[in-house]
Amino acid sequence: MARIRVGTTVDERLIEAARGANPNLRDSALIDAALEALVARSRAAEIDSAYNAYDTRSMDQPNAWGDLKSFREAAARS
Numbered sequence: 001m002a003r004i005r006v007g008t009t010v011d012e013r014l015i016e017a018a019r020g021a022n023p024n025l026r027d028s029a030l031i032d033a034a035l036e037a038l039v040a041r042s043r044a045a046e047i048d049s050a051y052n053a054y055d056t057r058s059m060d061q062p063n064a065w066g067d068l069k070s071f072r073e074a075a076a077r078s
Helices: 012-021 027-056 068-077
Strands: none
Touching: 012 027
């Protein structure tokens, strides 16, 4: 994995809290973990947003594959 150097200032209380919670990690690993969490949260929000389309349809409104209500009932029985 390619690495780049980042020079910045951060909130002192946040970095100290992160260091205290993860005493065996170097600052670079803490920042990697924080960036990974930020990207994961963003991706989760994208996925949640995509599923919001289902909220606009009635559960028993049929589509090309059937309806969500029947699908969920069948899934619960399996």
